Amino acid sequence: MLQLFTHHRSVSAHRVRIALNYKGVSYKSIFTDLDRAKGDRLSYLNVNPQGLIPALWAEDDLVISQSSAILEYLEERYPERPLLHGDIAQRARIRSFAQIAIADTHPLNNLRVLRYLRDGMDVAYAKRRQWFEHWIAKAFGPMESILSAQAEASDNLSYCFSDKPSLADVCLVPQVSMAERYDVNLSDYPTLRRIYRSCMTLAAFQAADPDTQPDTR
Numbered sequence: 001m002l003q004l005f006t007h008h009r010s011v012s013a014h015r016v017r018i019a020l021n022y023k024g025v026s027y028k029s030i031f032t033d034l035d036r037a038k039g040d041r042l043s044y045l046n047v048n049p050q051g052l053i054p055a056l057w058a059e060d061d062l063v064i065s066q067s068s069a070i071l072e073y074l075e076e077r078y079p080e081r082p083l084l085h086g087d088i089a090q091r092a093r094i095r096s097f098a099q100i101a102i103a104d105t106h107p108l109n110n111l112r113v114l115r116y117l118r119d120g121m122d123v124a125y126a127k128r129r130q131w132f133e134h135w136i137a138k139a140f141g142p143m144e145s146i147l148s149a150q151a152e153a154s155d156n157l158s159y160c161f162s163d164k165p166s167l168a169d170v171c172l173v174p175q176v177s178m179a180e181r182y183d184v185n186l187s188d189y190p191t192l193r194r195i196y197r198s199c200m201t202l203a204a205f206q207a208a209d210p211d212t213q214p215d216t217r
């Protein structure tokens with residue numbers, strides 16, 4: 001069985017949990033502490049030398065790190081319920097949108113970045129908060145424009161780019177969930193919130209939510 005090294009608050013692991021659930025793939029969670037000082041974290045470096053979560057133990061001799069690589073592997077290995085669907089143009093739109101979250105947003109507000117601002121550069125809480133909210137706004141503003149235009153052109157789709165969830169929804173939901181957890185004001189992003197709520201009616205998304213993970217408690 002697949003084994004996922006995960007932590008309930010990890011945005012990147014959250015993406016992978018949604019994809020696994022959506023595709024109906026069974027997996028075992030290996031709860032891994034985000035705190036580098038903890039013992040299990042040190043042994044985790046043997047699994048993923050970067051020490052970042054998630055990693056997927058996919059086959060005997062294959063551990064995959066980097067959520068985008070894991071998502072691509074799952075899409076190729078379990079194509080039955082695709083997360084990349086539609087024609088070539090649609091798939092390109094989905095990939096572009098997903099990269100706003102994966103490449104341009106999450107890396108700037110990752111735990112190690114925020115910790116480095118605090119411990120390596122002595123940046124005070126108010127300025128760290130400003131940093132955090134700045135990069136969320138830089139992502140959510142364009143995401144809202146893209147999805148509201150899409151919704152207008154296609155009669156208020158339930159999900160980002162069609163009437164089925166895609167990789168775009170898989171990447172949007174953890175980002176919105178994290179922003180809500182940190183009490184970011186999301187009133188400027190009605191389309192993102194509407195799509196987030198649609199996704200959260202689905203069992204695959206509910207079962208992947210940070211609050212429903214056994215390591216939350």
Ligand SMILES: N[C@@H](CCC(=O)N[C@@H](CS)C(=O)NCC(=O)O)C(=O)O
Nearest residue numbers: 010011012052053066067110111112
């Ligand atoms: N680009 C990586 C990012 C992985 C990542 O940064 N994971 C976070 C949790 S979401 C982590 O392990 N943080 C621990 C740390 O920053 O020390 C991916 O998409 O998998």
